[in-house]
Amino acid sequence: MNRIRIAVQKSGRLHDDSLKLLKDAGISIDNGREQLKATSGNFPLEVFYLRNGDIPQYLRDGVVDAAIIGENVLVEKGEDIIVAEKLGFSKCRVSLAVPKSAKYSGVEDLQGARIATSYPNTVRDYLSKKGVTADLHIINGSVEIAPNIGLADAICDIVSSGSTLFKNNLKEVEVMLKSEAVLAVSPEISSERKEVLEKLQFRIKAVLRARSSKYILMNVPNSKLDAVVKLLPGMRSPTVLPLAEEGWSSLHTVISEERFWEVIDELKQNGAEGILVAPIEKMVL
Numbered sequence: 001m002n003r004i005r006i007a008v009q010k011s012g013r014l015h016d017d018s019l020k021l022l023k024d025a026g027i028s029i030d031n032g033r034e035q036l037k038a039t040s041g042n043f044p045l046e047v048f049y050l051r052n053g054d055i056p057q058y059l060r061d062g063v064v065d066a067a068i069i070g071e072n073v074l075v076e077k078g079e080d081i082i083v084a085e086k087l088g089f090s091k092c093r094v095s096l097a098v099p100k101s102a103k104y105s106g107v108e109d110l111q112g113a114r115i116a117t118s119y120p121n122t123v124r125d126y127l128s129k130k131g132v133t134a135d136l137h138i139i140n141g142s143v144e145i146a147p148n149i150g151l152a153d154a155i156c157d158i159v160s161s162g163s164t165l166f167k168n169n170l171k172e173v174e175v176m177l178k179s180e181a182v183l184a185v186s187p188e189i190s191s192e193r194k195e196v197l198e199k200l201q202f203r204i205k206a207v208l209r210a211r212s213s214k215y216i217l218m219n220v221p222n223s224k225l226d227a228v229v230k231l232l233p234g235m236r237s238p239t240v241l242p243l244a245e246e247g248w249s250s251l252h253t254v255i256s257e258e259r260f261w262e263v264i265d266e267l268k269q270n271g272a273e274g275i276l277v278a279p280i281e282k283m284v285l
């Protein structure tokens, strides 16, 4: 049987959401992470628990067929690796930051600066495109402390809420890239395993679509049905069913959560009442 081997972060920010995604895709993983390898009992798949930073090399060598990994890690050390799917979690950016008190008018101010980072290739490429050369100090963690201890004039690291920068008296001055977790594929994957991976991807897509969509139901006076339908493009078109009370209908449709908040006021203005919003488990188009 062509089991696909998929790398998942052993521990850290991607671990739980990665396993949750596989679980929501109906894939049960039998043993815990104490074992570095786990097998699914109901899908031809093995999970290898690895360090995020080591995964690009495993993909390149074909030791694993696919991986759930931060896009930023691929930019840093795996530009040759294919991204099959953006997964919508672990959203962050990789940014340059300087002390709050520093004068900063543009990236050229970093010419000759000492920059502490765990992402040297990303910084070097970014700066060289701007014609700037800096002195990079590669450190593996607690990067934000570097300016405070006199190790660097600036840093490049991951920013999400910005609270780590804030606590360390730093300000974000350049966003170099935006990242989220992705499904990455080995360039060495065999055609048989590719077929299995496509089945996994089909399931993942159904889960992701469902996560960003809502099933909504509401009661609408018949005189306003046309106006309300125009506000709500459904998968094909909304379902309209008569209510027991004359002159009213129940309208059902699927909508992105974002669109729901955009149109809620107009729905109410058009007489919609009893609006219910329900999560969707899976969504296949």
Ligand SMILES: Nc1ncnc2c1ncn2[C@@H]1O[C@H](COP(=O)(O)OP(=O)(O)OP(=O)(O)O)[C@@H](O)[C@H]1O
Residues within 6 Å of the ligand: 009, 010, 011, 012, 013, 014, 050, 051, 052, 053, 054, 069, 070, 071, 072, 073, 090, 091, 092, 158, 159, 160, 161, 179, 180, 181
């Ligand atoms: N604060 C954050 N908010 C959102 N996503 C983040 C944040 N920090 C990191 N990430 C994303 O999660 C990934 C994993 O981060 P984490 O800190 O768990 O591991 P790591 O130290 O980069 O990797 P390793 O598994 O090699 O130890 C990062 O590559 C990035 O894509």
Ligand SMILES: O=P(O)(O)OC[C@H]1O[C@H](OP(=O)(O)OP(=O)(O)O)[C@H](O)[C@@H]1O
Residues within 6 Å of the ligand: 013, 141, 142, 143, 144, 157, 158, 159, 160, 161, 162, 163, 164, 165
């Ligand atoms: O903008 P924020 O929301 O504060 O997030 C950014 C911080 O999160 C990450 O660190 P993490 O907590 O993963 O610790 P690590 O350095 O040990 O990986 C990253 O390296 C930043 O330090």
Ligand SMILES: [Mg+2]
Residues within 6 Å of the ligand: none
């Ligand atoms: Mg981290």
